[in-house]
Amino acid sequence: MSGPPDDFGAQLGAMLPAMRRRARNLTRDITRSEDMVGDTVLRAWSSRERFDGQNLGGWLNRIMVNLHINDRRRRKMVQEIATEDAAFDKLVAPAARQDIAVELKQALSLIDRIPEPWRRLFIAAKIDGVTYQELAEAEGLPMGTIQSRIHRATARLERALDGR
Incomplete structure (x- = not known):
């Protein structure tokens, strides 16, 4: 593993338009998509030493999809708990x-x-x-x-x- 290229920040910045499009497609919500891009950039930046220098777009996409999956699970769980609690209390x-x-x-x-x-x-x-x-x-x-x-x-x- 060779680590990130010297211009990692510049390459990351160049990927922002594609990341924004992908996030909007995943979330269908402009606010959540902006948060997802920010979270993806933060996660990528903090993990840049693990990036092997190959296929930055694919690596960023995997980070974003994982964040999206985690967010969906969290939202589903919160919604289910709230629904179950309300139904439980009534019944x-x-x-x-x-x-x-x-x-x-x-x-x-x-x-x-x-x-x-x-x-x-x-x-x-x-x-x-x-x-x-x-x-x-x-x-x-x-x-x-x-x-x-x-x-x-x-x-x-x-x-x-x-x-x-």
Whole structure:
């Protein structure tokens, strides 16, 4: 790895128009796209020593797409939590809330009993919302391996829930 070229800042600046277009295409929102370009530039600048000097556009695109994926997950989770909390508060009486809390605690305990790496993949896919494809890429495993491990974890949890 040779590090960034001496004119990294200039090359980064030259990529701004393309980065702005890509960010607008990803977010469909001008404000969020401007934030994404800024975050991408900051991440690229702070990681410039890891850049190998080849294909700056591709490297910046990967940073931007990763930021976009993380942002979507975060927004989805916040929205789901807010929706679930509102629905939960409307539908569940205080006495029933305690029963649900006990059941949730039991379910979390059962999830903790799932062996690794099944548990980690199960939590990432079923709770955190990470796609199987993203998990396969992150773990460096075939998609079928990811699917079978998550299936095994789910089956084990279902058996444990039926037997408790």
